[in-house]
């Protein structure tokens with residue numbers, strides 16, 4: 001079953017161009033039409049006043065990315081909450097806010113209970129973004145989008161995450177369309193960007209040998225810091241989670257602008273700092289955050305796309321990801337952080353597909 005791969009995680013990382021194409025195919029076939037989310041969606045989506053996303057772990061980070069898209073493309077307020085927190089607090093509910101749950105397995109207990117709780121508070125409509133057909137969460141939801149990642153066996157989520165991002169991007173554009181905010185021309189442009197996405201992801205996969213060389217250095221470290229800004233902050237979070245989950249290296253992620261509000265105190269020559277730094281509107285800000293790290297002796301490992309114009313220097317290592325792909329850039333930048341975690345784990349000899357203490361589907365509290 002593993003073919004040329006050593007682990008399911010590695011296989012699933014490499015399956016991403018196909019998983020993405022399969023998921024994108026649904027969007028290309030339907031255009032950004034409400035039907036993508038089920039027969040009830042055409043009536044529901046235009047009446048919404050907001051979106052509330054509930055999820056756990058990596059799926060929660062997909063939700064954090066979606067917040068940027070939903071607010072900027074659709075112009076709809078969006079908040080994102082960890083399901084296990086939401087279900088236990090006295091939350092305020094607006095029935096006109098769509099609940100969106102994100103779950104690879106569709107069986108995560110906290111996410112399921114958060115959905116039930118939202119319903120009990122008066123939310124009438126819920127959309128499930130899920131990878132497993134007919135699992136519990138989509139069955140309890142009015143609207144469904146199934147990602148087409150195929151079975152994900154490695155405990156660490158990889159291809160499910162990037163396909164969730166595509167589903168959420170499609171939701172953002174569709175919401176924008178039904179609200180008259182996204183023109184036909186913009187829709188055509190977004191479809192085109194989706195069409196090219198698997199190719200850019202393949203480019204990122206081809207960086208594996210360079211990333212492995214970095215990972216071998218990381219294997220000797222006890223801690224790592226991940227930085228990103230804007231759309232790429234959730235990717236920094238995802239990179240830190242992947243690294244701690246499978247290599248057991250302690251890792252934390254911060255939006256780079258927060259460095260000087262605390263975490264900069266941790267930085268010295270023993271602290272590798274991974275920076276997700278594509279050429280977006282925040283790049284100059286990220287560059288100045290990087291100088292703060294360098295000035296304290298921190299070693300920088302920068303993922304920069306071809307348009308970011310970075311050069312290597314003492315203590316600054318750069319891997320060039322593909323040409324900047326606009327607002328879908330987080331999907332492309334998820335790949336190098338997955339590969340970094342995978343190879344760091346290999347170098348440390350941990351059980352990549354079955355990390356200690358973790359289960360693939362968390363059906364208990």
Ligand code: F6R
Pocket residue numbers: 056057058059060102103104105106107108111155156157158241242245360361362
């Ligand atoms: C991390 C990981 C977990 C899951 C989380 C939610 O690599 O896989 O954080 O993302 O347990 O699982 P689902 O998406 O099945 O609800």
